[in-house]
Amino acid sequence: MPETILTARTDRVLTITLNRPEALNALSSTMMREVVEAVTTADADPGIGAVVITGSERAFAAGADIKEMVGLGLADVLEQDLAAAWQALDLIRTPLVAAVAGYALGGGCELAMLCDVLVAAEDARFGQPEITLATIPGIGGSQRLTRAIGKAKAMDLVLTGRMMDAAEAERSGLVSRVVPADQLAEVAAEVAATIASMSRPVTHLAKAAVNRAFETPLSEGVRFERTAFHATFALEDRVEGMRAFTEKRPPAFRHR
Numbered sequence: 001m002p003e004t005i006l007t008a009r010t011d012r013v014l015t016i017t018l019n020r021p022e023a024l025n026a027l028s029s030t031m032m033r034e035v036v037e038a039v040t041t042a043d044a045d046p047g048i049g050a051v052v053i054t055g056s057e058r059a060f061a062a063g064a065d066i067k068e069m070v071g072l073g074l075a076d077v078l079e080q081d082l083a084a085a086w087q088a089l090d091l092i093r094t095p096l097v098a099a100v101a102g103y104a105l106g107g108g109c110e111l112a113m114l115c116d117v118l119v120a121a122e123d124a125r126f127g128q129p130e131i132t133l134a135t136i137p138g139i140g141g142s143q144r145l146t147r148a149i150g151k152a153k154a155m156d157l158v159l160t161g162r163m164m165d166a167a168e169a170e171r172s173g174l175v176s177r178v179v180p181a182d183q184l185a186e187v188a189a190e191v192a193a194t195i196a197s198m199s200r201p202v203t204h205l206a207k208a209a210v211n212r213a214f215e216t217p218l219s220e221g222v223r224f225e226r227t228a229f230h231a232t233f234a235l236e237d238r239v240e241g242m243r244a245f246t247e248k249r250p251p252a253f254r255h256r
């Protein structure tokens, strides 16, 4: 039984709720292990088409667990390869939806950025305040934030430690939707259910194609996309999708 997360399954969507309210969902090593394990298990389950990761009303997550790190020295962090296990989320094919209310700071912001679709409540606040602790982001924040919102804003956040509100996060391209706090769970569930209603292997290809944009020059990314696009023509779901369109009926995908 996990200690730091709650999980709930509805049809084809798994929802993972970070659950350390006493620590504003600080990402302890136990939580890292439990989140990674739950997401990895879901990714291997053909019955799951999308995963929602969320926190509480007050905090998505206020960062890596500072109390766990305070006594560590360089030899410890090198030995543990501190925070490296989060990297497993980068290999997940299933689309991940982050539903963010309250604080998403440090590792919390980085966990949200490891997700594919970010939905924020109006009261969400994002930041990389590690500099105020005399350290720097360690779960990809300096890289993913810069790619998401550009050098100027990323430098501002990473060097001053200030938080940005949901409106600024949407304006900057970090999140795709901002909704009233009381609608966050519903909207995130709808987004996830919509993704999960598509052909699962095609969502994997689509996610991989968009992610390629972060890793390769344009010409290589476009070549990757075309190969993935062509690959969809080998799937019965692609035949069904196009046939259903021409027959003016909803598609009945086999792989969903």
Ligand code: CAA
Pocket: 022, 023, 024, 026, 027, 062, 063, 064, 065, 066, 067, 068, 083, 103, 105, 106, 107, 108, 110, 129, 130, 133, 136, 137, 138, 139, 141
């Ligand atoms: N680690 C451990 N405990 C944390 C925590 C964290 N990142 N963030 C909050 N908590 C704990 C607090 O210590 C407090 O516990 P106690 O009641 O036992 O003292 C409890 O959660 C509530 O927090 P506050 O009393 O501080 O609540 P607040 O409303 O006054 O402030 C906050 C909220 C502004 C988010 C503040 O808690 C805060 O600044 N938290 C730390 C944010 C931060 O620096 N995050 C980066 C962490 S480093 C990192 O993430 C590195 C990396 O990339 C891998």
